[in-house]
Amino acid sequence: MIKGKVIKNYNGYYYIDLDLPESLVECRRRGKLKQKILVGDEVEITVLDNHTGVIEQLLPRRNEIRRPGLANIDQMVVIMAAQSPAPNRFLVDKMLMTCEYAGIHPHLCLNKCDLDRTIAVAYRDFYESCGYKTLIVSAQTGEGMDELLSLLPHKMTAFAGPSGVGKSSLLSRILGRNDLTIGCVSSKIQRGRHTTRHSEIMKLDYKTYVVDTPGFSSLEFEHLDPKELFCLFPDMIPYFGNCRFSSCLHRTEPDCSVTRAVAEGKIKKERYETYCKVLTTILERKR
Template sequence: MAEAQEAVVTAVFGPLVRVQLGEENLVVPFRRKLIWHQDSEDRRLVVGDRVIVHRDKGGAVVAEVLPRKTTLTRKSPGEERPRVIAANVDQAVVVLAAKLPEPNPRLLDRLLVACHHAGIRPIVCINKVDQGTELVEPWLSDYQDAGYEVYLTSARTARGMGNLKRALSGKTTLFCGPSGVGKSALLNAIHPGYRLQEGSISDATGKGRHTTTTAQLLPLPGGGFVVDTPGIREFGLWDLKPEKLTECFPDIASWAESCAFSNCSHDREPGCQVRRAVEDGK
């Protein structure tokens, strides 16, 4: 009779997945007809999934997928369906470079909104600050004023790495952002044992080259996990209704609670506290 054991998916390789089962790391197949203990539009195994592995003398196979606590989801490019990036994540570190590749605050906004929508705590990280911070200084304080934790780091010089390490302890943290911002370099600085390949910047485009090709879950020394993800150049939001968007901007949401109407669109309604806060420069 097969023995059923709980494991965590740490990487996906086509028809095979790598799982951490206790102290073991196994690469095993998964059944074509998996038992899902929760409805999901994207029924594909992803890193962070908690699964049930059946083991017997013939080997091991993933047979069941347990309910997902959180899912970070994006719209599949060119498709009208969601794609889950990772499951059961506690927080996400959204990484931009201070100078190269050029920081894109609008992409940062989209990633932060996706985190709020998924119930994942977002953290802002500006890496490569040894290159100078003049490009991020005009707008970075807006995120600090909105209540975000903001870390200024340099994987090369180790600036800010101690604070970032402490923020990860005991949690499952996803690292996301464009290619070339230094996500893998940050993770190597956090734990040199990862030995992740680090990317470079194209001289022709000024954009990062992909080095991480698939998401993977890595254990942290002392407890917790980090998720290294491929670089993102665009990020389509999925299943986010316009009326819910306000809740994904903490600075707007705090003023919206005082609006005269609960369904205020913050456009023309009288007694709109969001418009008043904008007019007052708050």
């Protein structure tokens, strides 16, 4: 059997990269293999005639995201636009939380900086103060692309963001391709039209992959234990554990080290508000 990586899953066919020249093999899964296979999974296959094959075994995953189904991601670039559509801080926070929950290293990328540099700089300064590397780029002018490209070698990097933020335009520049579908933003609702329908891994060179995702269809955390939520905010973790009560949820409890840090400006108020908003949904769901 030969080890490979699932590059694409389409209509029950899995396209496997063996990391060799002309090595993409179209496979079906062995009938006895019951586990769900995700894009990014490492598998063992038997190669048949006509460069087809059968997936025999699914190898252990380092991490996974359920929607969209992705596995073994080294890092994720969360893309927002400086304008058209305007960035949404709550959505940014939830996407970063999704990365933290899955154990995937996130970066934030503000595209379309040519449309509103002031907003792009404000978001960069905010999230870098929270510990996240934040890039200011423009797929239109090429600004910041060298810095973005420097993050990619020898990693599998997923690009994710809401529709209309220029994800496909950025990937077109990175890949040197013009066949990726690029959508536009509705002037009426200021949201983009979805142009990516399936997660697909594209290979840049040896051990370097980028993943075009159709966007997160689920960014909910109601299944978490309330105490697990705090771990998804790395900028808040240093203030955890010094509260009067071990059961403190860091809302209205007295002598809370977290609310004290917020009042002192050590924790960003907006990040704390995201924490409280998500915590409320978790507590309401568990009633």
